[in-house]
Amino acid sequence: MNPAENVELRCADAWRPVVEDKVGDWRLRAASGFTGRANSALAVGDPGMPFDQALARVCEFSHVHGIPPVVQTIVGSETEQALEAARWVPNTGHAAGHLVAVLLGPLGTGADGISFLPEPSPAWWELTAGTTAPSPAQRHVLTTGEVGYGVAEGTAGAVRTAIAGELLHVSRLAVRPEHRRRGLAKALMAASGSWAAERGATECVLQVAVDNAPALALYVALGFREHHRYRYWTPACEDRSS
Structure with a gap:
């Protein structure tokens, strides 16, 4: 795995959902809707099956646990390109911000x-x-x-x-x-x-929505730098009324 994927996995280890399953390397997570990170599929690495089947598993897991299907993946990754090709769209309705900067800095x-x-x-x-x-x-x-x-x-x-x-x-x-x-x-x-x-x-990691200017300014002043970004995706046809 590349450095961005490794950091994402460490961040996931520090933010554990109530229920977790796996599709290959992907982590399927649910926590009764509390935070996007704990209620999305972290799609890094190899899902171990055809991409459309992996997305179907994400949707099945989400519906079983009463949360909308959401995929979290690294901006600019092959997975993100495949999501777009599968007609998933950025989850711009996510209240905390769907586009997030991951910062690394000194202790x-x-x-x-x-x-x-x-x-x-x-x-x-x-x-x-x-x-x-x-x-x-x-x-x-x-x-x-x-x-x-x-x-x-x-x-x-x-x-x-x-x-x-x-x-x-x-x-x-x-x-x-x-x-x-x-x-x-x-x-x-x-x-x-x-x-x-x-x-x-030995090092500190933070996840900050890209539109949270005050927080970003604080962390830059403390010596943090942007390592990569992630984004939330959701099916374009998903019915969110239920």
Whole structure:
């Protein structure tokens, strides 16, 4: 596999769905609709069967688990070209953005006022997931694996950290509006790097929608660079009314 595919697999390891199956190298994932990454087929590598049959398996798996058929694949890949030829289309209706930049950067070091909770608190859940009573799917996706629950100044800011091989996967970085422009996001990133280095990570990976300019500006300032992009695809004829 090429470097972009390897990074995608590590990111998938850090963001586990509730249900997962495989079609060759492809990963079929479902988590009751919580996030695109946990409810799509990660189409990297060889599906081990004709392409149209693999897409049919994606659709069958999705319908069984009550989610729309969606394929996540690397921009510019042969798989993406084959999806277009099969008359799938970019899933532009995806609320969080269907086109995503994957960034790699250095681990931060040190930060005062940041701590890591032994388990997520109600305030951590509220800031990172928008609820103090997470669903089983939310709890599974956000707590499975070697995961850290970072908080700043009580819970003025919060972040999810996860180890995937040599990579630190950072997600759900959030700062409350009344506490922004005080450097808390940078402090959370720095503390996340120290947390990950103690666990063997050597580099950090982030996934950011390409239209999220403030987040991209923050990460570029911290030394991150775009490694590749991925995009979500869906069947053009899919009935989304059910």
